[in-house]
Amino acid sequence: MNEEEDCLDRAFRARHQALRNALYHLARRGWLDGWNRLFNLLVIIGGTSAAADLTRGNSQAYLLLGGAIALIGALQLVFDFGGRARAHETLQRRYYSLVADIQSRIVPTVQDCADWEAEMSRVAADEPPTLRALDAVADNQATAALLGSSRPRLQVTRFENLTRQILSHNASVFPVDPEWTASEVELTRPDAAPAQIETSHTS
Secondary structure, three states: OOHHHHHHHHHHHHHHHHHHHHHHHHHHHHHHHHHHHHHHHHHHHHOOHHHHHHHOOOHHHHHHHHHHHHHHHHHHHHHOHHHHHHHHHHHHHHHHHHHHHHHHOOOOOHHHHHHHHHHHHHHHOOOOOOOHHHHHHHHHHHHHHHHOOOOOOEOOOHHHHHOOOOOOOOOOOOOEOOOOOOOOOOOOOOOOOHHHOOOOOOO
């Protein structure tokens, strides 16, 4: 493999990795934002006069309502859904910006590849712990976007998929589907080899 081919491979791996990470943070941002909005809605509803009217004359219901509002507020404070969502939004934007930089370079040089890899390492320094099942799902989405396929490349179990936003799955293994193949119609460069795709998050 000559230097030009090696640089093309490095550029493709960097593009795939940056897109995968961007999709990962997009999913995390959406999930955390959803919980943040739900809890905000519950606090607003619980504090309305209508809710107070429903519990009027029933001291037990009044105490339950007050306790529920306090619990929701405590959960928001402890887990900081809104703040964490904004952190993932920032990382998402940085990775999409890197994807755009890679896409804009028609003929990448060795220095370009080194710069992209260095930027990936800088962004990774701000990464929170990775949820590996969610990362595998994001990897499948990035692979399908760049290479196309009728099935996911990495195998994720039903349980891992259902708990991808909750559990870290650090001990899980996500093997490559032996029947996976890229689309006949290449979506990126014709010499992109599926075996060259990396399968782990940067953080």
